[in-house]
Amino acid sequence: MxxxxxxxxxxxxxxxxxxxxxxxxxxxxxxxxxxxxxxxxxxxxxxxxxxxxxxxxxxxxxxxxxxxxxxxxxxxxxxxxxxxxxxxxxxxxxxxxxxxxxxxxxxxxxxxxxxxxxxxxxxxxxxxxxxxxxxxxxxxxxxxxxxxxxxxxxxxxxxxxxxxxxxxxxxxxxxxxxxxxxxxxxxxxxxxxxxxxxxxxxxxxxQHSSIANYLADCVLPERIGSAAPYSAPNEAFETSDGWIMVAAYNGGRWERLCVQLGCPEIQDDPRFRTSSDRVANRTDMRNILAPCFRSQSTSHWLKKLTEADILCAPVATYANLLEHPQVEANGMITQVSHPRFGMISAPGRWCVDH
Structure with a gap:
């Protein structure tokens, strides 16, 4: 390229x-x-x-x-x-x-x-x-x-x-x-x-998706932090030592999340049966899930949820990115030679041609 x-x-x-x-x-x-x-x-x-x-x-x-x-x-x-x-x-x-x-x-x-x-x-x-x-x-x-x-x-x-x-x-x-x-x-x-x-x-x-939603129903979107307005759970939860982003709204992931968190009984709660139900009752859902996530570390939940094929990631800082193995593999932090300042660190190329 x-x-x-x-x-x-x-x-x-x-x-x-x-x-x-x-x-x-x-x-x-x-x-x-x-x-x-x-x-x-x-x-x-x-x-x-x-x-x-x-x-x-x-x-x-x-x-x-x-x-x-x-x-x-x-x-x-x-x-x-x-x-x-x-x-x-x-x-x-x-x-x-x-x-x-x-x-x-x-x-x-x-x-x-x-x-x-x-x-x-x-x-x-x-x-x-x-x-x-x-x-x-x-x-x-x-x-x-x-x-x-x-x-x-x-x-x-x-x-x-x-x-x-x-x-x-x-x-x-x-x-x-x-x-x-x-x-x-x-x-x-x-x-x-x-x-x-x-x-x-x-x-x-x-903002194509958000504006399309408004054009469909004329309901102004509310500010909801890290959550997605169209699916749930699809948001960040606090852990004992940080934060984890979780997307467990389809493909059986909601059911597996309930099992991994130790609350399988809420799978069939009528408030949370579908993603749309969970969006409508997001506050109730978070009130149940949040204490579970706070009970263990981010690394604990990353391992447990990943093994269950539940989409998740730590809420990383820029300092974390410098140690991120895939960022390194993708060459996204690189060294550039500058005629005045010598070698400087910079974001790498946006696309790799294989």
């Missing part, structure tokens, strides 16, 4: 996380990515804590495998260089507010005159048209505005943001997928084109 896009040149006018994630994925697939930064640098360089030298670790995490150049796009010389880069590229990705690149003389209509085969992907907060087109937004704002924060957290608690920039990262993946599809189409018809990718649409797509 690392050579799949060999010969494809990408010019990257993005910053922070969504756009750089898109172009990082293209670089991982073998594209030559030329990252263009303003003289003062990508804003993502300053989003710490989490530092490598004087740059934020976020910047290094999403800008691997790229070549860099600094251009002042407010100067005629900088714009001229940018146009020449676009003229020689297969793909151009930008994450400016809609209209900014056009005012700079680098909008799609202008650069496509020089390069009709160019695939131009604009990543914005709300899209290129509509009443919010000119509105700026970042990951947290779109987590709120898309409804995502309304469904995260514990019952009766505050709305909660996903700490990892989930909307940014998913938007970057959506953009990369769209670009790959457009490259495939261009190979057939020879024409480039314009792609409008925005964080709002991606955030809604991320």
């Amino acid at each position: 690392r050579h799949a896009l060999g010969g494809v040149r990408v010019v990257d006018f993005t910053q922070i996380a969504a756009g750089p994630t898109c172009t990082m994925l293209l670089a991982d697939l073998g594209a030559q990515v030329i990252k263009v930064e303003a003289p003062e640098g990508d804003l993502g360089r300053k989003l710490g804590p989490g530092w490598i030298g004087d740059d934020a670790s976020l910047f290094h995490a999403v800008n691997r495998n790229k070549q860099g150049i600094a251009l002042d796009l407010k100067s005629p010389g900088g714009v001229d260089v940018a146009r020449r880069l676009a003229a020689s590229a297969d793909v151009m990705v930008e994450s400016m507010r809609p209209g900014v690149m056009t005012r700079l003389g680098l909008g799609y209509a202008r650069v496509a005159e020089d390069n009709p085969r160019l695939i131009y992907c604009a990543i914005s907060a709300y899209g290129q048209s509509g009443p919010y087109a000119g509105k700026a937004g970042v990951d947290g704002i779109l987590q709120a505005d898309s409804g995502l924060m309304s469904i995260i957290g514990s019952a009766g608690g505050d709305p909660v943001k996903v700490q990892a920039p989930a909307v940014d990262v998913f938007s970057g993946n959506v953009a990369a997928m769209a670009i790959l599809a457009k490259l495939h189409q261009r190979n057939r018809d020879g024409q480039g084109g314009f792609l409008d990718v925005n964080l709002l649409n991606a955030a809604l797509a991320l």
Whole structure:
């Protein structure tokens, strides 16, 4: 996979996380990515804590495998260089507010005159048209505005943001997928084109199942912590020394869970007979199961439940990930050579080509 896009040149006018994630994925697939930064640098360089030298670790995490150049796009010389880069590229990705690149003389209509085969992907907060087109937004704002924060957290608690920039990262993946599809189409018809990718649409797509449920019954979802709204038990339980996530809602796993926990009599309780029954009576179910889980350690329950083919996992910390045997086997924490900082640890490649 690392050579799949060999010969494809990408010019990257993005910053922070969504756009750089898109172009990082293209670089991982073998594209030559030329990252263009303003003289003062990508804003993502300053989003710490989490530092490598004087740059934020976020910047290094999403800008691997790229070549860099600094251009002042407010100067005629900088714009001229940018146009020449676009003229020689297969793909151009930008994450400016809609209209900014056009005012700079680098909008799609202008650069496509020089390069009709160019695939131009604009990543914005709300899209290129509509009443919010000119509105700026970042990951947290779109987590709120898309409804995502309304469904995260514990019952009766505050709305909660996903700490990892989930909307940014998913938007970057959506953009990369769209670009790959457009490259495939261009190979057939020879024409480039314009792609409008925005964080709002991606955030809604991320919640496809939850929004579909609401459209079906118009019942607003409640915040239910780690639990799944559509099945039970499918949630985290506290143990004597930590937490364990358990999914035992089908395939006979509910019955086996009751046996392993030492309460087989509740298998046939009419409140818990089906997964839907257990969702409706989740509080009663948890009141019975929670003391059982708290009686033993996480490792005890992992061994016991795994042997019974009950889906489970510890609620891991990032420190645990460094010792996770499958994370190591998948090569997801790797060492990267940096010209200024030497060897640095970084997340590994997202896909392995066997």
